[in-house]
Amino acid sequence: MTDRSSKENRDNMVYQVSTLQALALGYSRAVISAGELLAEGDTGLGTFEDVNGEMIVMDGHCYRADQDGNVKTVDPGTGVPFAAVAKLYGDQMFPVSQISDISSLRETLTLKIEEVFGLNSMHIVRIDGEFEMVDARSEAPYRSHHITLKEVLGQTQKAFKFENIRGSLVGVYFPDYMDGINMPGWHLHFLSEDRSKGGHVFDVSIREGMAKVDKINNIYINLPKEAAFDTYSLKQDLQDEIKSVE
DSSP states (O other): OOOHHHHHHSOOOEEEESOHHHHHTTOOSOSEEHHHHHTTOSEEEEEOGGGOSEEEEETTEEEEEOTTSBEEEOOTTOEESEEEEEOOOOSEEEEEEEEOSHHHHHHHHHHHHHHTTOTTSEEEEEEEEEEEEEEEEEEOOOOOSSOOHHHHHHHHEEEEEEEEEEEEEEEEEEOGGGBTTBOSEEEEEEEETTSSBEEEEEEEEEEEEEEEEEEEOOEEEEOOOSGGGGGSOTTSOOHHHHHHHO
16 A cells, blocks of 8 residues: 555656647657657557557556557657556556456446546556457558548558457546547557557456556646647547547
8 A cells, every 4th residue: 555655755647748639630750759758657558650550558668569469669769649658556456357348347447436536537547367358459650641540540450359368458547628638538558468469459358357547637748849730720629530540
């Protein structure tokens, strides 16, 4: 159990690179490097320059799931256009078992954060366990700008399933009013226990596992510095489009 004084003195912040809305509109240029990202958090998710696969950050390492769901550790100099990371402490820890699908998992997690009056705060989550099935996706790089994420994924995305596999879900929760900054609700990526398989999670069933969740009250957003960023109209309502790629 973490004592009160250490909680008050620790970092309690989501560090985010750019915004999901900018990525959805096609801004996939590097903002920072993977090495710089890891200096800000040990757990989280995102993608890489030109939407080159799905990012999983866990235990202070940055992994990339390629178009076939194969995972490798990335070079620290790899460009990052969008990500959200934090330091995971595990303030809430609880078992999860017999979770039939991702809707049930999201409902379970939401009920848990509601217990600590957290629906209007951000959260970071990690679930280690045994998975009956993980329905996931990743994508190959697509060098373009002002081509929407939906269009890019329509050309490069591949879906795959992992069955009877041990591993971890890593994810973030953002409240509804932060729509556009990130995806409202729970956004989850998977990494196998042997660090060889992973991707963005569409659906999942869990036999048994242990969840760690932290409530986070602060956010730092590192926006792109180049002039090209100002050519994107971030006032557009992209809620339906973002949901379609999630």
